[in-house]
Amino acid sequence: MTRPILTRLLVTLTGATALAISASAPAHFQELIPAVEIVTIKSGNPVVLQLQFTHPMERGPAMDMGKPARFGVLGPAGQEDLLASLTAREVEGKQAYAAEYRVKQPGDHVFFVEPAPYWEPAEGVMIVHYTKVVVDAFGAGEGWDAEVGLPVEIVPLTRPYGLWTGNLFSGIVKQSGQPVPFAEIEVEWRNDGSVTPPADAFITQVVKADSNGVFHYAMPRAGWWGFAALLEGETPMKNPEGKEVPVEAGALIWVRARDMN
Ligand SMILES: [Cu+2]
Numbered sequence: 001m002t003r004p005i006l007t008r009l010l011v012t013l014t015g016a017t018a019l020a021i022s023a024s025a026p027a028h029f030q031e032l033i034p035a036v037e038i039v040t041i042k043s044g045n046p047v048v049l050q051l052q053f054t055h056p057m058e059r060g061p062a063m064d065m066g067k068p069a070r071f072g073v074l075g076p077a078g079q080e081d082l083l084a085s086l087t088a089r090e091v092e093g094k095q096a097y098a099a100e101y102r103v104k105q106p107g108d109h110v111f112f113v114e115p116a117p118y119w120e121p122a123e124g125v126m127i128v129h130y131t132k133v134v135v136d137a138f139g140a141g142e143g144w145d146a147e148v149g150l151p152v153e154i155v156p157l158t159r160p161y162g163l164w165t166g167n168l169f170s171g172i173v174k175q176s177g178q179p180v181p182f183a184e185i186e187v188e189w190r191n192d193g194s195v196t197p198p199a200d201a202f203i204t205q206v207v208k209a210d211s212n213g214v215f216h217y218a219m220p221r222a223g224w225w226g227f228a229a230l231l232e233g234e235t236p237m238k239n240p241e242g243k244e245v246p247v248e249a250g251a252l253i254w255v256r257a258r259d260m261n
Contacts, residue, residue, distance in 0.1 A: 027186050027204045028063065028120070029056050029226045030129035030252055032113050037161040037256045039103050039137040046102040047135060051113060052091050056190040056226055057203045062094040066116025071099065074148050076107030076140070108143035109135045112150065117247070119239050126237040129228065129250035134160045151176060152231050152251035154185075157214065160255045169255055170216045172209075173229040179213030183229045187217050190224040219257040228252045 031052045036043045051071075054062040071083045085099045103109065111133050117126040130150040144159050157170040173183040187205035189195070197203045209215040209229075219225050233247030 027055065027188060027228065028053060028118075028127060028129070029186075029188055029228055030113065030115055030131040030250065031056065031190070031226070032111060032131045032133045032252075032254060033190070033224055034111065034133055034135050037133075037135055038139075039135060040139075046100040049099045049101065049111060049133075051086070051097040051099070051115075053094075053096070053115065053118065053129075054091070055203075056188045056224075057195075057197060059191050059193065060092055062092045062096065063118060064095040065097060066095070066118070068097065068113050068115050070112070070114040071097075073101065073109050073111050074143075074146050075109040075137075076105050076143060079148075082111075103135075103137040106138035106140035108140060108146070109137060110143070110146055110148060111135065112148045114150070117237055120248075123248070125246050125248045126233075126239060127248045127250065128233065129252050131250075131252040131254070133254040136161050147174075147177075149177070150251070151234070152229065152249045154227055154229060154251045154253040156253060156255075158255075160253065163219070163255060163257045165222045165257045165259050166218060166220065167257060168216050168218045169225070169227070170214060171227065171253065173213045173215065173231075173251060175231050175249070175251075176234070180209065180229070180231060181211045181213055183209040183213055183215070183231065185209065185215050185217075186228045186230065188226050188228075189219075189221060190226065192223060195221070219255075222257050222259045224254055224256050226252060226254050 033050045035048045053065045072081050086097045134144045152175045154171045173180045185207050229251040231249045233249035236244045239245045
């Protein structure tokens with residue numbers, strides 16, 4: 001091997017290492033996790049929902065959540081503002097929230113949150129993860145694909161509850177109501193402590209949407225799965241220092257898979 005080639009190889013390797021380091025920055029995920037995804041007579045009502053901004057596969061570290069800008073539900077009775085029902089709680093000393101919701105009638109309930117923008121100096125962006133989760137009440141089976149109309153939103157193509165482990169989950173990534181071709185979607189499992197990822201690439205799975213903004217992912221384990229399409233927001237925001245910076249507008253949806261046993 002001649003010297004120039006070796007030098008080039010070293011430069012390439014160094015570049016690759018630098019890239020690998022920046023790409024392995026763990027993925028932030030806004031969580032919106034209900035105690036149950038299907039409300040039955042036995043499951044209990046009200047439903048408790050936990051909101052936390054964290055790294056689900058790595059079980060932290062958590063980040064402080066500011067008071068959400070919006071929290072609500074789109075259900076059989078239309079849209080309901082639930083902001084006043086949020087209660088502050090702490091996770092690992094970080095600000096998080098919880099809410100209780102009493103289901104009043106059968107039907108699918110699309111809970112959603114628009115968190116307060118989060119300043120991430122490491123990436124130079126303000127992060128806003130518009131997050132949804134669908135809870136079915138009393139087997140109604142209707143309304144799970146209703147669109148909230150968030151600036152960025154994942155609209156499920158697979159009914160997002162009653163899912164077995166191994167099922168394929170499909171959805172459309174939308175921004176301002178339009179499909180986003182070839183959007184990148186990060187996928188994480190909400191680790192209960194039973195899995196240690198063998199390499200960083202296993203922490204966050206990455207899939208891309210097709211030309212119609214449609215993506216698919218087969219869930220290999222029971223539990224909660226978060227799907228996050230990270231898009232650039234249409235208008236910049238001011239960071240805490242008053243400087244205009246880009247916005248990472250995340251469209252998230254959480255779904256639960258259960259084992260066949
Ligand atoms: Cu992170």
